[in-house]
Amino acid sequence: MAKEQPSLVDLLHLLESSDLHELDEIKEILNNNLSQDRGSLLLNSLVDYYLESSSAQALHILSSVREPHDKHLFDKMNECMAKPACRLATLTLLGHVIRKQPSWIHKISRSPVLPSLLKCLKTDGDAVVLITGVLVLITLLPMIPQAGKQHLYEFFDIFGRLAAWNMKNPGHIPEVYLIHLHASVYALFHRLYGMYPCNFVSYLRSHYSMKENVETFEEVVKPMLEHVRIHPELVTGTKDHELDPTRWKRFEIHDIVIECAKVSLDPKEASCEEGYSTMPEHFSTHVQHRQADPTASPFTDLQSSFGE
DSSP states (O other): SSSSOOOOOHHHGGGGGGGGHHHHHHHHHHHHHHHHSSSSSHHHHHHHHHHHHHOOHHHHHHHTOOOOOHHHHHHHHHHHTSSSSHHHHHHHHHHHHHTOOOOOGGGGGGSSSSHHHHHHHHHOOOHHHHHHHHHHHHGGGOOOGGGGGHHHHHHHHHHHHTTTHHHHHHSSSOOOHHHHHHHHHHHHHHHHHOOHHHHHHHHHHTTTSGGGGGIIIIIIIHHHHBOOOOOTHHOOOOOOGGGGGHHTTOOOOOHHHHHHHHHHHHHHHHTSTTTTTOOOOHHHHHHHHHOGGGGGSSSSHHHHOOOO
């Protein structure tokens, strides 16, 4: 490498170097700078570079940041989430970060990026953004179970909105995206029912008793209910108890995922510890039959990104 100090922009572009020795040096310089600099300039530049380039090397560095850069990363992603042009890439980055399960991930429940994610899922009209955002939410929920107390009805509203999506947006979206969105909503149903059964069933009873929602219930939600067991908490629990933070203290993240899988009658869902990482079998079969060009779908990439 040249003796003169390269600029930050030069360093970032050198992340794509084919020279492995040079690449290791660049990553070491960037990681050292991140560990020594408590400011946000380098981290923000890394995020911008990733959003522009989808650089795997930048993603690896961002997925491994340590405190205090967690706050800078959340703040930067929150800023980017507000811009439609980079929302999808930001959600993809967020998905990668949370899948790494950094020790500080629980702080996201107090970060503005979580309300931004929920707002996106409640208002965005891009099916691919919604598919990506739902997968992020499903992955995140077992990591922040106590956040249900504050955001629970937003989670439910998102489910209600997206469960009705296929019926309210006919002909406007490629069918393969609708299938993938349906599969994502199916996985969200399992997560909400598995974690908050008393509150979720109460919501379903209230929401789908309304005349305008009956058709969605019959076509979309009722088949989902046919694929779950009666949750034990519906017998022994209460709406307040399942939101009590002390309830979650005995659970690790993987325990919550397994508990959700236990109440599923779907063989593939129930047998998979990472229940959110696979598409339900009866949906994936439809995709295989109907999807002429597998590369046109983002869902396979998302599964490999967020799944094991």
